[in-house]
Amino acid sequence: MAPAYLMHDHQGWRQVSWLETADLASRWQQGLALEGILPGERVAIMLPNSLTWVAFDQAAMASGLVLVPLYLNDRAENIAHILADSGACLLVLPDGKVLEQMAPVRNRLPALRRILVLAGEGVTEDATVSRVDRWLPPWQGRPLCVEGIHPDTLATIIYTSGTTGAPKGVMLSHRNLLADAHASLLRVAATPMDLFLSFLPLSHALERTAGYYLAMMAGSTTAFARSILALKEDLITLSPSILISVPRIYERVYQEILGRLEEAPVWKKRLFQWTVQVGWRRFLLKQGKAEWHPSLLLWPLLDRLVARMIREKLGGRLRVAVSGGARLPYKVARLFLSLDVPLLQGYGMTETSPVLSVNTLEKNDPESVGMLLPDTEARVDENGELLVRGPQVMMGYWHNPQATAQVMNEEGWLRTGDLARLQEGVLTITGRLKEIIVMANGRKVSPSDLETAITQDPLFPQAVLVGENQPFLAMLAVLNPVRWAKMARERGLDPENPASLKDARLEQEMLERVSAMLSTFPGFAQIRRLHVQLEPWTVENGLITPTLKPKRRQILERFAREVEEMYAGHGV
16 A cells, blocks of 8 residues: 655655554544543644644544644744634644744733644743643554544634735635545546645645645645755655646746756757747647647657656656646746646635636646536626635635625625636636726726736746836836846946946836736836835745735835835826
């Protein structure tokens, strides 16, 4: 029987069986029972992806407790809000360092009765803090007990990323989670022969459902990546057959490929372009959207010289690569598909457990997010907003009936906030309803579409558009420091001098680069001014979410003066 998990420790990669996993979950269940935690109480976990995460989750839900997952790299203030709002009575932390970071907010968490620290070296235990190795009871031969749990019982509260305000707690039942995982498995099959590589945080709904519960249903093996920094090496070492990721990871690989091409000789560039051209024709032929062409005879050679080398950097054995959590740029999807990487886009939201639709290997349209899952209904209202209904739709927001009523009606239809087209069951997302910029001339622009296009230029890894009630669009952006330094030196400027960032010649050149990325957009959707900086927007400085999405409102507030300067002298 295939192992359940692969873990890396000081001795290398180690296999863990399903029986070992169940035994560890049983020990955690015993510990939670001895702690006196009652069904319905909330327990929180803030750990990297690991066997402990899985065992704790299984023990908590089998005991009727409500799991509250936290992002390991989140800010203490955000963590405090989630713990206080959920009323979590127990929290599992990785080590004393994280415990120390939480010290300033612990007095604001009266419901928190127990903090368990996994790596207990140097941790001072007290009435509240315990080391896991001392707290966890030995296995007593009892199997994990799962009795009396109704499918519609609250299983977890997952807090939204909070791009537009304070995070809201999404309540998901056992039925929500299992129905979504099962329906996803019917769309994209997995088997005990498959190996998943888990690197998105398990606190992310996509990883939890598609990379954890689905894999467990299928009996597949899951390897826990060591870290994002070690991801390249882990991909090559482990050769996963299934990869679940947000678009940003694929975008980084895409930008790395383009960056290397910039430095390559002309013949290599032409060889690569030829490979992509033939590879795309081959993809369309397999999808029944093109006829056979003599150039396809070259594919075995082009594959060996170019495409296979890139696939090998992803492990060389990928059977399915899924992108979800945000929109994947068409250019990125097309490149990977042209190189015979089986990339599938899906769509969903935390409020839907999260998957609503996904492409399949047999019917894969990179401009869409695929067909709706079985038993999932959708419609588009008169404003173009997508409404959905199905067994994966949340129970509501925790202790927030007003917010629930704003997005759900009595018939169970959920407002997604996304603009969409629905044709023959295939879903295409066209923008965000609430993120529309209305310019002074009445023109409406979806900033996310333009931002996605702009960040395909490796010089601009982060960008946010502004222009509400203004005569033109402007942009706040973070520059890639390596590319910025090269660009500045080539033009005789000192990259270390902050004044170089405001050089008029460079600003014009950057605007021209941005304009090239937006060439397919309407003329009014062009950028006329920009403000650039080198300091990245991070989770720590509160400008992006733990899922790497920019917090538009916070960014606009932080850089209000810079925005004002860009529009100075340009009256409405």
